[in-house]
Amino acid sequence: MQILIAMADICELDIDDPRWNDIEIEKLAETAFASVLKHHKLGADWQIGVLACSDDRIAELNDTYRDKNKATNVLSWPNFDLSPANAGEIPPPTGFDDSLGDIAISYDTCVQEAQLGGIAVQSHLTHLLIHSCLHLLGYDHETDADAQRMENLETELLAKLGIDDPYKNGADGGVHFG
Numbered sequence: 001m002q003i004l005i006a007m008a009d010i011c012e013l014d015i016d017d018p019r020w021n022d023i024e025i026e027k028l029a030e031t032a033f034a035s036v037l038k039h040h041k042l043g044a045d046w047q048i049g050v051l052a053c054s055d056d057r058i059a060e061l062n063d064t065y066r067d068k069n070k071a072t073n074v075l076s077w078p079n080f081d082l083s084p085a086n087a088g089e090i091p092p093p094t095g096f097d098d099s100l101g102d103i104a105i106s107y108d109t110c111v112q113e114a115q116l117g118g119i120a121v122q123s124h125l126t127h128l129l130i131h132s133c134l135h136l137l138g139y140d141h142e143t144d145a146d147a148q149r150m151e152n153l154e155t156e157l158l159a160k161l162g163i164d165d166p167y168k169n170g171a172d173g174g175v176h177f178g
Contacts, residue, residue, distance in 0.1 A: 010034060012049045019107045020052040028122055032129035035157045040137060047099045048133065055108035073109040074128045077102045082138030100136040103129070123163045130157050 011029040015021060029050055037046060051057075055071035063069040065077070078101040105128060114124035131154055141147035155165045 010037070010046060010048060012047055014049070014051050016051055016053040016057055017107050019054075023121060023125065025050070025052050025125065028126050029129050031161065032126045032157075033133050035161060036130055036133040036137070039153070039157060048136065049099065049102035050129075051102065051104040053104055053106060055106050058104050058106040058109070061104050071106055071109055073106055073113060074132050075104045076132045076135035078136045078138070080138075082136075083140065100133070103132040103136070105129070105132070117166075119164075119166070123158075124166070126161060126163055127154060127158060127166045130154055 010033045011026055013026045013029065015025075029048070033046075033048055037043070053061075058075060059069065059071040061075055062072050065075070079099055080101075105125070110125055110128060111121055114121040117124065131150070134150055134153065139146070139150045139153070141150050151167055155167065158164070158166065
């Protein structure tokens with residue numbers, strides 16, 4: 001499927017782990033982010049920083065920022081608090097045209113989860129990038145209602161990109177967010 005938003009320069013990529021060079025992460029990130037921005041009727045003037053790293057690096061970041069001394073698949077740092085007033089509501093629109101925030105994603109965990117789920121690494125990576133971008137827009141999964149809203153939107157956006165529902169029959173490789 002072709003995304004109608006100009007995809008140039010949404011992603012500011014920093015490859016910290018050279019294994020990411022074998023995956024077209026920048027192209028996948030541009031497509032994933034553009035799909036989220038298009039859905040929310042936001043222009044393509046936004047930028048999102050992506051650190052493509054290893055489990056060791058993301059564990060350091062997780063410990064520093066979340067006091068969790070373990071690796072995780074992805075971390076997000078929004079530049080704006082766009083959280084909805086009530087659980088389960090859609091986050092409010094924003095008028096800012098700037099950087100939405102930063103994302104760190106671990107090669108090791110991403111690949112392991114894809115293998116466990118029997119899905120292509122590129123499909124799983126796209127899912128994680130969409131998930132993270134939604135966090136930057138104020139979505140979360142702290143309550144069941146919020147999680148359901150976020151999962152439904154992820155599934156809808158992935159379907160538009162030709163990627164199967166990652167939550168159907170445990171196809172997500174045991175992914176746990178949070």
